[in-house]
Amino acid sequence: MEASTLAVTILWSLLFIYAMLGSLDFGAGFWGMIYGKSEEKSAAQIANRFLSPTWEVTNVFLVIFVVSVVTFFPYATTLLSSVLLVPVALGLLLLTIRTTFMVFQHYAGKFVGLLRVTSGVTGLIIPALLVSILPITLGGFISFEDDYPRLEYGELLTHPTLYMHVLFGLSTELFISAVFLMDYAKEAEDWDAYDTFRKHALWLGPVSIAVAMLTIGTFPEEAGWIVDNIEQNWLIFGLSLLFFLIGYVLLFLKKPDGRKGRARPAVIMIVLQYGFAIYAYGSAHLPYLIYPDLTVSDGFTNASTFYPMLIVYAVGFGILIPAFYLFWRLFLKDRRYLKQQ
Amino acid sequence: MDIVVMARALFGTSLGFHIIYATIGVGLPVMIIIAEVMYFIKKDSDYALLARRWTKAFAILLAVSIASGTIVGVMISLLFPDFMEIVGQVIALPFQMEIFAFLIEAVFMSIYLYAADRLPPTLRLVSIISVALGATASAILITDVHAWMNTPAGFRMLPNGEITDIDTWAAFFNPSFGVTAIHVTLSAYMTVAFLVASVAALRLMKSKITDQERAYHKKALMIALYFGALMSLGTAINGHETAQMLHEYNPRKLAAAEGLFETQRYAPLSVGGYTSLEDQRVKYAIEIPYGLSFLAGDRLDTEVIGLNEYPQELWPPLYVHILFNVMVGIGTVLIAVAFAALFWKLVLKKEFPGWILAILVVSGPLALLAIEAGWCFSCIGRQPWTITDVLRTGEAATKSKSVGFLFYLFMSLYITLLFVTGFVLRFYFKRNPVSRDLSSQ
Numbered sequence: 001m002e003a004s005t006l007a008v009t010i011l012w013s014l015l016f017i018y019a020m021l022g023s024l025d026f027g028a029g030f031w032g033m034i035y036g037k038s039e040e041k042s043a044a045q046i047a048n049r050f051l052s053p054t055w056e057v058t059n060v061f062l063v064i065f066v067v068s069v070v071t072f073f074p075y076a077t078t079l080l081s082s083v084l085l086v087p088v089a090l091g092l093l094l095l096t097i098r099t100t101f102m103v104f105q106h107y108a109g110k111f112v113g114l115l116r117v118t119s120g121v122t123g124l125i126i127p128a129l130l131v132s133i134l135p136i137t138l139g140g141f142i143s144f145e146d147d148y149p150r151l152e153y154g155e156l157l158t159h160p161t162l163y164m165h166v167l168f169g170l171s172t173e174l175f176i177s178a179v180f181l182m183d184y185a186k187e188a189e190d191w192d193a194y195d196t197f198r199k200h201a202l203w204l205g206p207v208s209i210a211v212a213m214l215t216i217g218t219f220p221e222e223a224g225w226i227v228d229n230i231e232q233n234w235l236i237f238g239l240s241l242l243f244f245l246i247g248y249v250l251l252f253l254k255k256p257d258g259r260k261g262r263a264r265p266a267v268i269m270i271v272l273q274y275g276f277a278i279y280a281y282g283s284a285h286l287p288y289l290i291y292p293d294l295t296v297s298d299g300f301t302n303a304s305t306f307y308p309m310l311i312v313y314a315v316g317f318g319i320l321i322p323a324f325y326l327f328w329r330l331f332l333k334d335r336r337y338l339k340q341q
Numbered sequence: 342m343d344i345v346v347m348a349r350a351l352f353g354t355s356l357g358f359h360i361i362y363a364t365i366g367v368g369l370p371v372m373i374i375i376a377e378v379m380y381f382i383k384k385d386s387d388y389a390l391l392a393r394r395w396t397k398a399f400a401i402l403l404a405v406s407i408a409s410g411t412i413v414g415v416m417i418s419l420l421f422p423d424f425m426e427i428v429g430q431v432i433a434l435p436f437q438m439e440i441f442a443f444l445i446e447a448v449f450m451s452i453y454l455y456a457a458d459r460l461p462p463t464l465r466l467v468s469i470i471s472v473a474l475g476a477t478a479s480a481i482l483i484t485d486v487h488a489w490m491n492t493p494a495g496f497r498m499l500p501n502g503e504i505t506d507i508d509t510w511a512a513f514f515n516p517s518f519g520v521t522a523i524h525v526t527l528s529a530y531m532t533v534a535f536l537v538a539s540v541a542a543l544r545l546m547k548s549k550i551t552d553q554e555r556a557y558h559k560k561a562l563m564i565a566l567y568f569g570a571l572m573s574l575g576t577a578i579n580g581h582e583t584a585q586m587l588h589e590y591n592p593r594k595l596a597a598a599e600g601l602f603e604t605q606r607y608a609p610l611s612v613g614g615y616t617s618l619e620d621q622r623v624k625y626a627i628e629i630p631y632g633l634s635f636l637a638g639d640r641l642d643t644e645v646i647g648l649n650e651y652p653q654e655l656w657p658p659l660y661v662h663i664l665f666n667v668m669v670g671i672g673t674v675l676i677a678v679a680f681a682a683l684f685w686k687l688v689l690k691k692e693f694p695g696w697i698l699a700i701l702v703v704s705g706p707l708a709l710l711a712i713e714a715g716w717c718f719s720c721i722g723r724q725p726w727t728i729t730d731v732l733r734t735g736e737a738a739t740k741s742k743s744v745g746f747l748f749y750l751f752m753s754l755y756i757t758l759l760f761v762t763g764f765v766l767r768f769y770f771k772r773n774p775v776s777r778d779l780s781s782q
Contacts, residue, residue, distance in 0.1 A: 052451075052455060053451035053452075053454070053455045053456075054451070056407060056447035056448075056450065056451055057444070057447050057448060057451070059407060059408075059411060059447070060440065060443055060444045060447050062411065063410075063411055063414055063415075063440055063443065064440045064444075066414065066415050066418065067414065067436050067437060067440055068437075070418045070425050070428075070429050070433075070436075071428075071429045071433035071436055071437060072429075073429070074425060074426045074427070074428070074429025074430050074433075075426060075429075077418050077422040077423075077425045077426050077429065078422040078423060078426060080418075080422075081418050081419040081420075081422040081425075081739065082422065082739060082740070082741055084419070085419050085420075085739065085741045085743055085744075085747070086741075086743050086747070088415060088419060089416070089419065089743075089747050089750075089751075092411065092412045092415055092416070093750065093751065093754055095408065095411065096408040096409065096411070096412060096754065096758070097754075099404055099407065099408040100404045100405055100408055100758060100761070100762075102404075103400065103401065103403075103404035104401065104404070104761070104765045106400075107397070107400075107401055107765050107768070107769040108764075108765050108768045108769065148740050301429055301430050301433070302430060302507060304507050304509065305429075305430055305431070305433055305434075305507060305509055308434055308509050309433055309434065309437055312434060312437045312438055312441070313437070316437075316438070316440070316441035316444075317441075319441065319445070320441065320444060320445065320448070323445065323448045323449065323471075324448065326448075326452065327448050327451065327452060330452060330455075330456040330459065331451070331455065331456070334456075334459065336459055337455070337456065337459070
């Protein structure tokens with residue numbers, strides 16, 4: 001494998017991790033808002049219990065992703081940052097409000113209503129902003145003026161593909177978080193919350209698949225190249241769909257105790273579903289970072305800097321594995337944490 | 342307004358805002374460790390309570406610190422893309438290592454915060470030590486990039502702008518890395534010590550306070566004073582080394598800091614005043630004969646380079662002299678305050694009267710002011726360069742016209758957040774007064 005392909009594969013892997021963690025994080029914020037008011041529902045408690053210790057880690061993965069883009073592909077920064085300045089800056093602004101308010105609600109209980117709504121609303125807007133970067137890379141939305149790249153807002157904001165991408169991002173986010181929180185509720189043996197999240201997973205699953213397929217239909221004319229590549233990758237996309245179907249069926253299977261749904265295997269299937277989809281999409285996106293102006297090899301740093309960076313990644317994650325294990329034991333497994341009132 | 346100026350203003354404000362929270366985020370876990378260790382040694386539950394209450398404050402401030410750190414980390418790529426293009430090729434390593442340090446801090450902070458009651462004492466201590474190590478390592482690694490901007494190393498730039506001869510480790514261990522990293526770390530520790538002293542002194546000045554509360558706050562104050570005295574002394578010694586590093590590697594900046602125009606031996610040190618371009622000297626300053634030569638090279642006859650050796654367009658703004666003096670001045674005053682207070686307590690064995698407490702109350706905000714002045718000095722003193730003698734700020738900055746509007750947007754965010762953090766801290770600690778925690782022990 002070429003070094004630049006390796007780099008972009010790592011980048012897609014990080015994107016995959018952040019897409020999963022981010023979906024849980026933002027989705028949990030949204031469910032926390034929806035069920036925060038009705039006292040009898042414990043779904044909000046489950047969502048918030050998951051969110052409290054995890055948001056910092058999720059946030060770091062966002063930073064890892066950004067730093068990896070800049071350090072693996074330094075020649076891409078000028079184009080990327082000129083074009084993405086406004087959407088990314090707005091995302092940062094909202095993320096800051098979300099982060100701080102989410103933490104503050106533990107310490108200023110009186111204002112919990114306002115803070116919960118903030119966390120829920122930003123849980124939809126931020127992912128929408130992030131996912132709107134995807135159509136920009138497809139081509140047709142960037143123009144050059146004296147060699148300086150500009151995002152054509154008028155073009156982008158009136159194009160249906162933007163809104164389909166946003167819809168795709170949100171339905172995916174809510175589907176993933178619903179399936180995961182269903183499993184989390186099962187660990188906590190909170191069956192009310194379990195039923196609530198299962199109910200949502202059931203309708204969100206088919207919707208997210210339908211939206212994903214429709215989105216490809218709305219790609220701009222300039223994106224013919226990626227549609228061709230996607231068609232060539234049909235096998236992997238097919239596998240992704242297969243994992244979805246298995247996962248979806250698992251939501252209906254009865255367990256020995258008569259309760260419907262096999263939460264843990266379903267979560268694994270859904271993760272595989274998105275894993276395959278993201279890698280298939282990523283490889284269809286090659287060789288371009290941004291069509292037609294920037295390819296992966298154009299943006300790539302030199303090999304002498306790249307290999308030390310790889311070592312840093314290996315050592316860094318190596319050190320962190322025991323820490324993540326402890327983290328998982330304490331917050332995702334320990335009944336004393338899961339079942340507290 | 343000029344896009345470059347707006348880009349600098351936006352990034353400068355973001356960094357200035359982040360520095361407040363980041364500094365506390367680096368120092369406060371160390372104070373928490375000290376309290377935990379004191380509890381371990383003395384078995385006095387007041388220390389455990391100190392650790393617990395500081396942890397609450399830390400958690401509130403850390404949220405803003407992480408959020409603003411994310412802003413700064415992303416914004417630097419957005420606003421200075423051509424700078425990041427070089428960074429990505431030459432000095433990407435500390436940036437990446439920093440993330441892992443940050444990740445260690447985040448993971449263990451969650452563990453310490455949400456699982457402390459389920460952990461055995463050793464694992465609890467390991468957690469908070471990991472938080473402190475992660476925070477300090479993170480500060481040191483980011484400082485490395487800053488140091489490299491001041492004294493770039495490990496690459497060559499061809500006339501066409503191409504970067505060659507990259508030596509990643511020479512860039513990592515650039516000439517000013519060591520002193521600057523120590524400077525940032527010690528001054529952060531020192532600042533937090535004085536901030537803790539401020540809060541404790543403020544509480545002790547209240548007339549309605551039980552003996553139990555008084556004892557509690559005194560313990561906080563004494564930890565802060567010992568630690569603050571030690572760290573401020575360390576910062577000063579290191580500050581001297583920093584001046585010598587500047588003398589060797591970045592004499593233009595030292596000349597601007599001291600308002601020295603003519604290269605000379607036996608150069609005097611100007612304390613206070615402002616640098617006047619017409620008069621080619623620092624006006625209204627107290628001059629210490631031979632002071633600057635001695636500082637720069639430990640000898641009275643050290644030759645110190647003056648600004649006139651360089652074309653005027655390469656000078657930093659002359660007001661950096663004031664920023665430099667604010668930093669050094671406050672640092673010096675705080676050493677005196679810490680040692681005088683300790684002398685009062687330990688040698689004279691007297692209680693602190695109101696006026697000493699009042700001085701201690703302002704010591705924390707002063708330390709924070711010195712930190713801000715120091716960062717401003719270091720970054721403005723590097724102008725017109727982003728990477729000294731390699732890349733000008735005007736070339737590094739974005740050309741996007743949206744910067745102006747973003748500046749006002751983020752400015753409002755920062756002002757709001759300053760108020761909201763203050764409000765949440767007040768709200769939480771008013772709702773959970775120390776008297777209640779003490780009586781429930």
